[in-house]
Structure formats: structure tokens, C-alpha cells
Amino acid sequence: MGFAFLYNEINAFCVFIIILMAAKSELVVGKNAHSYYLGSLINIISCIVMDSIWFMVENGYWNISVEYKYVIYSIYFVSFTVFGYGAYLCVDYLGNAHANSRVEAHYIAFGFIPMHIALTVLNYYFGFLFRVDAVDGYSRGPLFIMQYVFLLAYTFIAWGRIIGCMTKGETEMEKEKYIAILCFPLLPMIALAVQMYRPELPLISISITAAALILYFDLAQNVISLDPMTGLNNKKQFKAVLRRKMAESDKNTDLYVLMIDIDKFKHINDTYGHIEGDKAIIRTASALRTASVGTTRRTTLSRFGGDEFVVLLEYEKDKRDEAQDEIRQFSSKVKQSILSQGINACVPYDMHVSIGVAMFNETMKNADDVICAADSDLYVKKQEKDVNIGAQVTYIQQAAQ
Secondary structure (H helix, E strand, O other), rough: HHHHHHHHHHHHHHHHHHHHHHHOHHHHHHHHHHHHHHHHHHHHHHHHHHHHHHHHHHHOOOOOOOOHHHHHHHHHHHHHHHHHHHHHHHHHHHHOOHHHHHOHHHHHOOOHHHOOOOHHHHHHHHHHOOEEEEEEEEEEOOOOOOHHHHHHHHHHHHHHHHHHOOOOOOOOOHHHHHHHHHHOOOHHHHHHHHHHOOOOOOOOHHHHHHHHHHHHHHHHHHHHHHHOOOOOEHHHHHHHHHHHHHHHOOOOOEEEEEEEOOHHHHHHHHHHHHHHHHHHHHHHHHHHHHOOOOOOOOOEEEEEEOOOOOOEEEHHOOOOOOHHHHHHHHHHHHHHHHHHHHHHHOOOOOOOOEEEEEEEOOOOOOOOHHHHHHHHHHHHOOOOOOOOHHHHHHHHHHHHH
16 A cells, blocks of 8 residues: 555655646736647646556546446546647647648647547457456557547647747747757657656656656746747847857857837837827837748747847858848848738838847957947948938929929
């Protein structure tokens, strides 16, 4: 009985950890993914509870009829398929993969659950998944592995959708987030494989809790490193990435920093209010994401503060002409995207941005030097723009006279 107490004590501790994460989940998960993340945690708790019940029944601590054992074992296996579906939804929404496909995919994926339930009902009569009798107790059937196929299917579908997002020009920091999300179902899958041969060990509950805890800490880190309004990296995170890239930089790599500033942003705030100013900032962040899709190199996007944004691009030194062309295309895409968003939103003003560029060189000692160089170039661009506007106004006045 002492081992049973230890087994259930471990499971109870895992449930306690999951409850703590659930209580704080709204702080680390965005609104779109919160319900799916919370649902996944609830599914984990149900799996752990069923694991404890399974252990007590299988080891004879609870003396119940064969029919009840069938029911408990069936619920136990189906609970992991339900967990797989919940984890699939959680991964899909945390990775924002749902935005790139139709919602119908979730309904198709849900179909594995009624399929598994139907198999367990048929199993009562044919015993192809598992058998339970009064003499020999529980034994596996010839198609026992089918009960894990559904969980594997959810895992591979989720991985495929996240990898699809990673290959579509996402930013470097988003890729790091995707890697953490991909690891979420990995530990439970390994534990399931081991526990198939060592069922007396509470590996499933420990592995699922550990995986959830790792994902939780990664999401919490994102809250610290991301700008809450735009979802881009914040200033501190961008500088950390830039410092690391500068330290890793070799003779074959060029680093470019772009500083982006919204023109006449104070006028937007003063004339149309700060809420509209916030919308202008969000539109700019969206335009940067749109422009980053299609670049040939990894892109790090960040809101630097206020209406200022910074972008880090990497290119090989022997492709400087290509890099400069692509940076010009990137800048053009940003400007065009912002204009299109303004037109679609029917805003009462034209929104424009100015973009300064600087390339890291040996004379720059730290990240601030590179950023300052890009900021200086931005200042020159804004001055040139003001001069050109002033010349146009003078020309119009002279023509009117």
C-alpha cells in the first residue's frame, strides 16, 4: 500500500502544479489562445486523475466488477485522445497557425474522439484493443497500439501546422517560441512509449506536467520580452538579440538595422485621439509583419518605444547588392501596407513612415552605436521629406499667385 500512496502522492502533486498554472494562465496567454490553453490544462488533470484510478484498479486496491473495469479502462484511454485534441488546439492557437487555415480543420480533427469511443464500445464485444476477465485480469489485444495512434495523429498534425508557420518568413524570436510549442507534446509521447513497458511507473503524469511547466515558463518569458500592444519584441529583447548577433558576427555576415518612425504621429494623437494613435501603431506593426514575409533572411522585429520600430536583417557580405535591393523592397512593402490598411479602415488621414538604415561595422562598439546610426539616418530622411514637402507647398503657392 506504501507504493500506491507514493504513486498517488506524485500524481496529486502534479495536479497541484497544473492548478497553479491554470490560475495564472491568463497572465501569460493572449485572449485568443487562453480558453484553449486552459482547456488543455484541464485535460491534463483528467488524464492524471484517470491514471491514479487505473493504478488502483489494476493493482487490486479497488475491487470492482469486470464491467466497471471495462468502463474505467476505456475512459482512461479515451481521456488521452481528448488530451491530444486539446493539446492540438492549444498548439494551433498559441502558434497562431489557425489564422492560416479554415476553422473546419478543427472539426475534422475532433472526429478522432468519437472514432476512439466507437472502438472502445466495439472492444467490449470483440476485445481487439484490450480484454478484462475475472481470471486473468487486464490484457492487451492485437490492435492495442490503435489507442495511441489518435494521440500520435494529433501530435504530427500540430507539428506540421507549426512547422508550416516557421517556414513562412516568421521572425527569429517567433521561431524560438514555435520550438518551445513543438516540444510541448514531445515529453508525454516519450513517457507513453516507456510506460507501455513499465506501467507501474508514474511517468505520464510527471512528463505531462513537466511539458506544461516548460511551455508555461516560455510563455511567461514571452510576456516579459514582448510589447503587449503589438506582440513584437520589446526594446530590451531587441537589444539582447542585436548584442548576440554582433558577438556572433563573422567576416561573411552583414547586420542591418532599420529604424522606422510614424510621420506626424503627434498630429494623429492630438487631432484624432490617443486611441487612434494606438491603432496607427498596431497598423505599423502589422505592416512590418507583412513585409517580413518574403525576405530571404531571418528578420527580428521590435517596437522600440512610442511610434518607433526597429528591424534587424542579416545578409552575406558577398550579397550586398541583393541585400540593399531587398531592404528597399522591404521598406516599400511597409509603406504600401500601411497605406492599404488606412484605406481599408477609412481613416481620415494618410499614414506614412520614415525609415533609416545602418549597417554594423567594426567602428561600432555596442548595440546602441548601431541603433544610433540607424536613428541618425532616420533623422536625415525625415528632414529630406520635410524639405521636399516645403518645396511642394512653395511651388503650389507660386502657381496659385
